[in-house]
Amino acid sequence: MIRKHENRPLNNRMAFMRSILLLHICILHYGHVALCFNIGYKRHTFKTLTSPTIKSIAGNVLPDSIAPSFYGYNLRISTEMPPRILVSAPKISNTTVPNLQANYSESYEVPEGGIESCLIHFDHMPEQPESCSILKVPGVEAGDSFGLSADSKGNEMMACSPAKVDNCIETVSTPGFCYESTDSGRTWREFRDQPKPECPIRFMDIIFVLDGSGTVKGNFHTVKSWTSSMANEFDVENGTAQIGVIQFSHWFPNITDWAWQTYMTTEIKVGEYKTKQELSNAISDITLHGYTTYTAHAMNKTMLEFQASPRWHNRQTKRIMILLTDGRATDNDELETTAHYVRSNGIVTFAIGVGDYNLTELRVIATGNTSSSERVYSVAKFSELSGIINSLRSEVLNVALEGRVKKEDSAYKMEHAQSGFSIQLSATVRISRHIRCECNSV
Structure with a gap:
């Protein structure tokens, strides 16, 4: 990872770095570099969030044969303090057993996807690990790529799979689906306003x-x-x-x-x-x-x-x-x-x-x-x-x-709606839009 410093006086730079949250992201580049996040609010203070897949293999490099989980595809941080960061991995094969991440030659086309919640404590020393947990969301199945979109607001969370496939035997549709939580991800339910398209009767x-x-x-x-x-x-x-x-x-x-x-x-x-x-x-x-x-x-x-x-x-x-x-x-x-x-x-x-x-x-x-x-x-x-x-x-x-689906019903013609393509719960900080990252393969 290459971290560039701005050409400005040291005091100005230190004042600037005290006023913002610095996030350094290492992304996976063709399966070679470990997925991680470095988080800090002081100069020389960094914290690391690491993909569950990387943790499971006790290393920092993925073998060429292992498909990336795209950990960090979606990143949200709440404005409350201490902040909770929601990190998605829409291509993780199995959130329960992350070391079973699919090989490219296996069923990589049908990953479950998942999301992780991390509570960041800024008063911790760098070597102290952050509190992260994979959130268990009911109803997520192979092929959902869950976590393609996600957002959080205090204890409220929402995550979606706009690519969710509804197999109607004779036809296949992509209505998408979303789940929401009001207790920091401990329990989840289907989004209450989500339309429920029905398979067309043939x-x-x-x-x-x-x-x-x-x-x-x-x-x-x-x-x-x-x-x-x-x-x-x-x-x-x-x-x-x-x-x-x-x-x-x-x-x-x-x-x-x-x-x-x-x-x-x-x-x-x-x-x-x-x-x-x-x-x-x-x-x-x-x-x-x-x-x-x-x-x-x-x-x-x-x-x-x-x-x-x-x-x-x-x-x-x-x-x-x-x-x-x-x-x-x-x-x-x-x-x-x-x-x-x-x-x-x-x-x-x-x-x-x-x-x-x-x-x-x-x-x-x-x-x-x-x-x-x-x-x-x-x-x-x-x-x-x-x-x-x-x-x-x-x-x-x-x-x-x-059937019961009429033109005035919300489910009418929602077979390919891809619900959850983009979501917004509140004014949150989307760090990935404000932080410039530079990564090298190793």
């Missing part, structure tokens, strides 16, 4: 849940015909929509294995048929159970079928349950809890009532709001089911493909 898994109780006898052919017509309204053949069908009637309380619940059957697995003709033929082949109406248990069965779908973990898939019934649930005491459980797992529920249906139960199934008929459809007799196909299809597509 697929639908739809399960028709059909009442197969004895009261449907004589009308089950109409139910199957309606189900087939409704299923054909969705794009099955290019894979956008996957259809499944469950028939329900009775539940045996002494049997715990779903495979032996013969009146709770998966007639068609989600996505089992890839063409409309095959799907229509399979629906036509379903035979009526006849018996009771265990609607709540049928909803639990439906959850299991959704979870068995290969697209269960795909965030770009909307899951729709369309339940048709013609009477009161035999297990209506469990209906509210079960319906809430299903919806809490991201399933959008529609309830179709025919004939002697119970409106309150339909509302409980659909939204849980007994004063609202949102996503509730009803007809007086089975022959009228064909009249709701168009409106039901439109609402399913509206809910599934548009």
Whole structure:
């Protein structure tokens, strides 16, 4: 490191150096020079902050094969005394085990990144180490390059990763993310005003849940015909929509294995048929159970079928349950809890009532709001089911493909916002802008 003195009288220089904080920074130059910071407020008084990676290898030179952590990429010092310095290392591979810094030949392209907080005591002698600690921030993952931007204000801290990748399976976006702390970095939380973009919906898994109780006898052919017509309204053949069908009637309380619940059957697995003709033929082949109406248990069965779908973990898939019934649930005491459980797992529920249906139960199934008929459809007799196909299809597509993100929402079109690209908590001293550094390779 080369440190140049200004050509001015000694007394003037000493007065100048008493009035400012001197910071001498050694930066890593192609992996040869140790990353460090020399800090002092008096002439001949210097303190050193060293990269965790350098500390872990007990040396001051990185081997050529080790990728730099870019310790000091972002540097902030608070105006409070004693000052706390926030130092970022956005290319550090693992803050927990810094000696595992990646080789160039390894996964250097996906570093976690991290930040370190150092409390500087100016009354310490130079040989006394400063108090530094790596801050543990939840939610930081490989590839985040966390610490590309950071700031501090007293006990408040914020650090961001504008390069944060949100993998939506079929598409990749970079919404970025920020975390904030109000206790000097001991605990962290997501930035409260941070928009939360959602993965765009590209697929639908739809399960028709059909009442197969004895009261449907004589009308089950109409139910199957309606189900087939409704299923054909969705794009099955290019894979956008996957259809499944469950028939329900009775539940045996002494049997715990779903495979032996013969009146709770998966007639068609989600996505089992890839063409409309095959799907229509399979629906036509379903035979009526006849018996009771265990609607709540049928909803639990439906959850299991959704979870068995290969697209269960795909965030770009909307899951729709369309339940048709013609009477009161035999297990209506469990209906509210079960319906809430299903919806809490991201399933959008529609309830179709025919004939002697119970409106309150339909509302409980659909939204849980007994004063609202949102996503509730009803007809007086089975022959009228064909009249709701168009409106039901439109609402399913509206809910599934548009979801809850509207143009007025903060998350709208934030997929590539790179939140946290630049942040400012308060008037802090950005030392790196005011200090001139000169470095040599050794």
